[in-house]
Amino acid sequence: MNIHAKTLKELSKMLINKEIGAVELTRCFIDNIKRQDKELNCYITVCEDEALEKAREAQKLLDAGKNISPLCGIPFAVKDNICTKNIRTTCASKMLENFVPPYSATAVDKLEEKGAILLGKLNMDEFGMGCSTENSYFGPVRNPWNTEYVAGGSSGGSAAAVAANLAVFTLGSDTGGSIRQPAAFCGVVGLKPTYGLVSRYGLVAFASSLDQIGPIARDVTECAMVLNEIAGYDPMDSTSVKKASEDYSENLDQGIDGMKIGMPEEFFGTGLDPEIREAIFKTAEALERNGARIEKVSLPSLRHTVACYYLISSAEASSNLARYDGIRFGYRNPYAKTVDELYKLSRAEGFGREVKKRILLGTYALSSGFHDKLYIKALKVRRMILEDFNNALEKVDCLIAPVYPTAAFRADEDNSDDPLTKYLSDIYTAAVNLAGLPALAVPLGLDKCGLPTGMQIIGKAFSEKILLRAGYAVEQITGRVAGVEKRHAV
Amino acid sequence: MPVDAISLRKIADLAAIYIEEKELEKFAKDMELIIGYMEQISLIDTGDTEPMSHIVPVTNVLRNDEVTNACRRDELLKPAAVTKEGYHAVPNVVDLS
Numbered sequence: 001m002n003i004h005a006k007t008l009k010e011l012s013k014m015l016i017n018k019e020i021g022a023v024e025l026t027r028c029f030i031d032n033i034k035r036q037d038k039e040l041n042c043y044i045t046v047c048e049d050e051a052l053e054k055a056r057e058a059q060k061l062l063d064a065g066k067n068i069s070p071l072c073g074i075p076f077a078v079k080d081n082i083c084t085k086n087i088r089t090t091c092a093s094k095m096l097e098n099f100v101p102p103y104s105a106t107a108v109d110k111l112e113e114k115g116a117i118l119l120g121k122l123n124m125d126e127f128g129m130g131c132s133t134e135n136s137y138f139g140p141v142r143n144p145w146n147t148e149y150v151a152g153g154s155s156g157g158s159a160a161a162v163a164a165n166l167a168v169f170t171l172g173s174d175t176g177g178s179i180r181q182p183a184a185f186c187g188v189v190g191l192k193p194t195y196g197l198v199s200r201y202g203l204v205a206f207a208s209s210l211d212q213i214g215p216i217a218r219d220v221t222e223c224a225m226v227l228n229e230i231a232g233y234d235p236m237d238s239t240s241v242k243k244a245s246e247d248y249s250e251n252l253d254q255g256i257d258g259m260k261i262g263m264p265e266e267f268f269g270t271g272l273d274p275e276i277r278e279a280i281f282k283t284a285e286a287l288e289r290n291g292a293r294i295e296k297v298s299l300p301s302l303r304h305t306v307a308c309y310y311l312i313s314s315a316e317a318s319s320n321l322a323r324y325d326g327i328r329f330g331y332r333n334p335y336a337k338t339v340d341e342l343y344k345l346s347r348a349e350g351f352g353r354e355v356k357k358r359i360l361l362g363t364y365a366l367s368s369g370f371h372d373k374l375y376i377k378a379l380k381v382r383r384m385i386l387e388d389f390n391n392a393l394e395k396v397d398c399l400i401a402p403v404y405p406t407a408a409f410r411a412d413e414d415n416s417d418d419p420l421t422k423y424l425s426d427i428y429t430a431a432v433n434l435a436g437l438p439a440l441a442v443p444l445g446l447d448k449c450g451l452p453t454g455m456q457i458i459g460k461a462f463s464e465k466i467l468l469r470a471g472y473a474v475e476q477i478t479g480r481v482a483g484v485e486k487r488h489a490v
Numbered sequence: 491m492p493v494d495a496i497s498l499r500k501i502a503d504l505a506a507i508y509i510e511e512k513e514l515e516k517f518a519k520d521m522e523l524i525i526g527y528m529e530q531i532s533l534i535d536t537g538d539t540e541p542m543s544h545i546v547p548v549t550n551v552l553r554n555d556e557v558t559n560a561c562r563r564d565e566l567l568k569p570a571a572v573t574k575e576g577y578h579a580v581p582n583v584v585d586l587s
Contacts, residue, residue: 102565196546209544238551239544307531310524318505325506327578329569339580344508356507360498360517361524363505373532379541381534386542419520420527436545461545 003028004165008222011168012070015062022062022073026055026117029075033119033166039147042161044080044090044138046120051075058115070225072115077167079158080121081128082213083202084108087118091204092136093126095330095350105202106237107171107213107230114229119167122157126352127321128175128206130154131422132409133182135354140411143185145451149408152182158216159186169217169226173203175210176309177403177429180441183216184403184454187443189471190216191223194461195436196241198227199234207316208239210309210433220442220471224248227464241462248464252472257291259470262396266302267428273406279444279453280402286477287400287470297392297399301384302431306423308385309430311365311378317355318362324350357419386435389458397466399458402428403441407451432458440467442474493522 003025006014014020030048037043058073078084081091083101090096104112112118125135133141133156141156143149144164151160155172159182162170172179174192183190191214198213205211215226227248234240263284268277284294326332326346333345351359365374392399405425415422432439439458447453455474459467498518502509509517563576572579 099569102562102568235551235553239546239548241546304531304534307528311528311531322506327570327580330571332571334571337581339583340506342581343506347506348508348510351507356509357517357520357524359505359507360501360521361528363501364493364521364525365528367501367504374528376541377531377534377536379543380536380539381531383539383542384536386545420523423524423527 004032007219008074008168008217008225009070011074012072015073016068022055022058022117023052025073026051026075026119029119029165029167036164037166039142040144040160040164040166041139041141042122042157042164042166043077043120044092044123044157045088047087047118050087051117051119054112054117058117061115069114069229071111071229073117074168075117075119076111076169076171077119077122077158077161078108078171079124079155079173081124081173081204081206082108082171083204084118084121087121089121089204090138091127092124092138093350093352093355094137095324097137097331099329101202103202105213106199106234108202110230122155122161122170124157125154126355127204127317128154128173128178129317129354129358131177131181131426132411133157134411135352137352142411143408143451145187145408146449148411149451150185150411152185152404152408154178154182155190155216156182159183159188159190162186162188162216162218169215169222171213171230172216173211173213174433175206175313176426176433179214179216180429180439180454180456181404183441184443185408185452187446187452187454188216188218189220189223189443190214190441191227191464191467192432192439193227193231193464194438196239197231197438197462197464199232199237199240201234201236205320207313208320209316210313212433220440220468220475221249221252223440224252224468243462246465248468251465252469254469255291256287256470256473259292259398259466260295260396261287261292261470262295262297262392262399264297264299264302264392264399264401266299267401271405272402275447276402276405276407276453280400280455283444283455283474283477284400287473290473290477295396297395299385299388299392299431301381301388302427304381305385305427305431305434308378308381309426309434310361310423311374312382312434314358314362315365315375316362318359318366321355321359326350382434385431389431389435389437393460397459398463398470401456401458403454403456404428407447407449407453428456432456437461438464438467440471442471444474444478493518493525
């Protein structure tokens with residue numbers, strides 16, 4: 001029996017019908033991690049003993065048989081910037097190499113309360129800063145489709161683990177595209193929820209006004225099932241939004257007849273790989289044949305996204321990362337003679353180069369003389385970007401757009417003389433974070449090199465149900481990108 | 491503004507990060523390129539648009555001052571590299587001489 005080809009729904013049914021036990025299923029995934037992960041490097045920490053213990057507890061819930069969540073007994077893993085009580089949470093940084101949090105993130109608590117089984121913590125770009133998961137103190141993550149290519153980032157471990165069946169689903173975090181871009185690179189589905197829908201309590205802050213936790217899974221239905229469990233108001237997060245709960249997996253197959261879908265012309269300009277453009281246009285035509293109405297819309301401020309995003313996110317990061325002082329937690333230089341030296345040396349040795357660069361950039365943008373010219377200006381442009389999205393989304397139900405200008409790029413590319421190009425490539429994803437909107441990345445198939453291509457569906461605030469319904473329709477057209485499952489099948 | 495080694499040293503001091511002399515130039519070069527690009531934002535006509543720091547209108551959340559957990563001092567000191575008698579320990583901040 002090929003367990004890894006089963007969907008979350010099928011696995012849940014098998015657990016409930018006692019065709020497989022929670023311990024057996026968990027062991028199956030741990031074995032797969034041991035087999036595959038040396039090459040892929042998705043996991044920073046594997047919690048084998050804890051996972052098997054939790055699987056035994058989940059089995060008791062399954063045996064008792066009352067009000068069983070579809071996630072009970074399902075093995076999952078989370079990005080290593082999401083706190084897990086008594087399990088180290090490193091943010092892929094030397095700074096937090098030995099940090100063991102005394103509490104868990106709300107999203108993790110919610111999943112564990114339902115009996116889902118935490119397999120371990122996933123590799124990422126240090127503190128979420130990067131787009132290839134090569135900026136990790138624990139080494140780079142490789143793309144399961146072709147290990148000469150990157151998995152994307154910063155949630156590269158979260159996306160690659162799902163693609164290679166090293167977890168049924170995972171959680172990532174998205175500040176400027178960090179769930180959607182690796183999901184697109186690895187041929188899986190990733191959702192960046194509306195800002196405030198999922199609690200950020202326990203998510204190590206990078207840029208607090210942009211960060212959001214979201215699910216990565218192999219298909220839209222699975223994403224919806226996970227979102228059902230993690231969404232909702234949390235008094236521990238002051239930006240969490242109070243609203244009535246919804247069943248995100250309901251009516252996914254309702255179809256898209258009459259749905260109005262916008263294609264913002266600015267998303268399809270120069271710089272976009274022609275193969276990705278063609279894949280999206282073909283998908284749009286197919287959606288039209290299925291009853292959707294495709295309309296052209298415009299987001300004139302989109303071109304300011306990258307400058308706006310990097311100013312705001314770095315400014316917030318420089319403030320958020322000030323807490324790493326070498327004293328209360330994290331790396332501490334053992335030789336510092338004064339407090340000032342202790343701060344400066346601990347931070348110099350504990351942070352990687354990209355993190356330092358962002359802190360310096362943010363400090364610059366907030367420093368006297370540049371605060372109004374750069375930071376406040378970026379906040380004004382942020383509102384212009386939001387207004388553009390609002391105007392476009394008044395006319396249509398959702399937008400479709402590329403996730404990234406290219407498919408996965410080669411690992412170990414030396415970009416040291418060109419720090420800007422990778423930043424500029426965040427244009428399609430980061431705009432969505434600035435506007436706080438939800439967006440779903442769905443795979444469209446493989447390109448000529450055999451690498452996955454993807455597309456994102458962007459919607460109004462809290463319109464996740466529409467996005468998931470549209471994503472489900474895309475999935476019916478393109479099919480689940482299942483090739484990698486064959487490669488990694490047991 | 492061009493970012494040179496001297497201005498970068500000042501920024502690094504503000505950020506409390508020590509940067510070695512040999513790294514300083516490379517950082518300054520990267521920062522100059524990035525900031526050169528970011529500065530285009532100052533040319534955008536934003537009219538009377540108000541700055542937006544947060545997408546959700548946020549207000550202070552106040553709660554009653556009730557004790558919600560027991561003393562967790564030892565547990566919370568655990569992640570620190572150096573502690574002494576139940577406190578965080580730092581190098582001397584007062585000159586004893």
